[in-house]
Amino acid sequence: MLIKDRTKSVRIKKLEVMQRRIIRHHQRYLSIEDELSGRLAGHFGEQSNDYFLKPFCDFSVFHDLRLSAHDSYFQIDTLLLSPRYLLNLEVKYITGTLVFDHLNQVIRLKDDGTEEAFKNPIFQVKRQQSHLIEWMAKNRIPPIPVRSLVVMSNPRTIIKAPPSNKEVPQYITHSPYLQERIKVIDKMYGEEKLTKKELSKLSKMLVRHHIPENPDLQKRYQIEEKDIIKGVYCTECFYMPVHRRRGTWTCPKCSFNSKDLHLNSLLDYALLFGTSITNKQLCEFLCLKSRHVAKRLLFEMNLPHTGGCKGRIYSLPELK
Ligand SMILES: [Zn+2]
16 A cells, blocks of 8 residues: 655755756756756656555555654655565666675766766665664654665666675665565564554654655755746746736747746746745746736735735745
């Protein structure tokens, strides 16, 4: 049973807005595109891996959990819950070859022949596992075995390790073999450790304690307001800015027209500047000439607001 589904993270959504709205000659523009393509590959890799979990309908399945640990957070790509054990899956979409050496260092050999150091994904799942065990103890969940696997979602990823490294075959698998690995683990844990009530409590707590990440990417990429292209964008061809005439937005490039085209651009605003907006800010961001038009759009959206007529602050929908 799927309890918490996978959606595009706020980080990916912010990167998509930045790719759309940052001036092309910005010194970090290529780095933004690089990070976005890497994160999208990871996201689609995780989605494709979900297919291999379908036969396991007895588990409660959680995707993209982010829970607090000490004064920081830990993230879990996929968590499977059963009354007998928990299974933590870290999904990796990697191109090229991963080489584990006898010192537990990991080197990634790319298809173009270059190599780079890679964070050891086995250490990563072990750390997640110990954080999860601590988190459950803190929240008074009875002890239950936790197992972890690193799942390679790109079938072309080659893994190389010396025979002395026993952890690589123990912790790493490719997506198509995941079902077999789960069947083997399943046979190892026959005894029920959690009652139905305890399992349901754990399930609800995981959803309630999940804290979505909201990174400050403008700071990270040194983006100032002057670097951001303003205006309403066309959702069909991404042309910007689209202008509004007689109550309708009409794209000059592809002729797509809609009365509500500003709504998508306001989502961009919320991702870039936060969910509070004034009439003046809306005028500037949507490139509207008339504050009366802005007032009408704000009125039609029926947004919650604070303050009197002058300086009224409107709340755009929360980001998820
Ligand atoms: Zn268009």
